[in-house]
């Protein structure tokens with residue numbers, strides 16, 4: 001069968017694309033524990049982090065989660081993941097409700113939480129750590145950013161850390177290997193729809 005010009009052009013284009021991609025793949029030849037930041041005002045930060053948690057567990061890896069949440073709510077991810085083998089799950093944010101309005105108490109709670117995270121950051125048997133909503137303790141000054149960056153920098157070299165939350169500080173993003181900003185194009189909540197189980201919590 002005679003090939004049309006269109007088919008030939010398509011094949012040449014795809015071959016070139018494949019060469020470029022293969023070269024890029026060959027250049028990325030290092031293995032390393034990654035620091036990932038999922039920030040921005042759009043939905044998808046925590047759910048993306050828990051997607052990576054599922055991937056890691058699928059590979060038989062050990063994972064740790066610390067949730068620095070504002071108010072306590074029963075989430076599907078906690079109900080599901082905390083029951084699995086190879087998962088260490090800490091909820092560290094019970095004191096961070098907006099109505100405590102008590103800087104001293106919020107600072108103490110965050111610092112107690114960071115001590116628990118520090119232990120995970122020293123444990124090379126934990127392959128992936130999710131610090132969910134962790135940008136808030138930094139943003140409100142409950143934790144010293146220099147200490148946090150230092151502890152992150154000194155973690156085991158193959159340990160991955162994923163941090164979620166709005167308004168990630170610049171210094172944290174500079175240190176990170178992968179930074180994603182979720183853009184808020186549209187959200188159902190603004191149309192008067194409540195948070196839905198399985199989608200929002």
Ligand code: ATP
Nearest residue numbers: 041042043044045046047048184187189195200201
């Ligand atoms: P998710 O957990 O769904 O991935 P998220 O971690 O990106 O969301 P958070 O800022 O932690 O977002 O907010 C958590 C809750 O607020 C979720 O129920 C989420 O659907 C909702 N939410 C996220 N972004 C928005 C938004 N732009 N407007 C209103 N509600 C939002």
Ligand code: MG
Nearest residue numbers: 045046133164
């Ligand atoms: Mg979140």
